[in-house]
Amino acid sequence: MSLAIRPATDADLPTINAIYNHYVLTSTTTYDLEPLSLEERQRWFAGRAAIHPVIVVVDQADEGKVVGWGSLNVFRSKPGYRFTVENSVYVHPEHQRQGIGSLIIEHQIRQAQELGLHAIVAGIGAEQAPSIALHGKYGFVEVARFREIGRKFDQWLDVVFMQR
Numbered sequence: 001m002s003l004a005i006r007p008a009t010d011a012d013l014p015t016i017n018a019i020y021n022h023y024v025l026t027s028t029t030t031y032d033l034e035p036l037s038l039e040e041r042q043r044w045f046a047g048r049a050a051i052h053p054v055i056v057v058v059d060q061a062d063e064g065k066v067v068g069w070g071s072l073n074v075f076r077s078k079p080g081y082r083f084t085v086e087n088s089v090y091v092h093p094e095h096q097r098q099g100i101g102s103l104i105i106e107h108q109i110r111q112a113q114e115l116g117l118h119a120i121v122a123g124i125g126a127e128q129a130p131s132i133a134l135h136g137k138y139g140f141v142e143v144a145r146f147r148e149i150g151r152k153f154d155q156w157l158d159v160v161f162m163q164r
Helices: 010-026 038-046 100-114 129-137
Strands: 003-007 054-059 065-074 084-091 119-125 141-152 155-163
Touching (some): 003 100, 054 100, 084 100
Antiparallel strands (some): 003 054, 119 155
């Protein structure tokens, strides 16, 4: 694989949505319970400010196929939180454990610095040990653990908040 990162475009949205919806249906990586429609994904993308970029990782050896994506998102809507973002990192299920998540997080950290942001927060399901380890590798530390605040697949779920 020959990987590159670029800003996401409207043309990437079907693949971004397919990757995301895989996790909606199969894991506790996200607490959405139903797949998002393409129209919902398009609204999400269109409504973003420049300070909340979406990126894709593409395999240049495979005609630019999107193999992962990430975004910096609004952490809270109150203006006092404007220098803090929450990150999202999603890797195509066929391309896990190939360094794609690391590329995304490294890029997000650089983007956040370039955008003048002060903190990145990650809300991660406590059972998602690989994601917790990945964030820890890049200087995120656990700052909170909320017990049983999510519910999916008929189970109560804990959420770990990490911050960099």
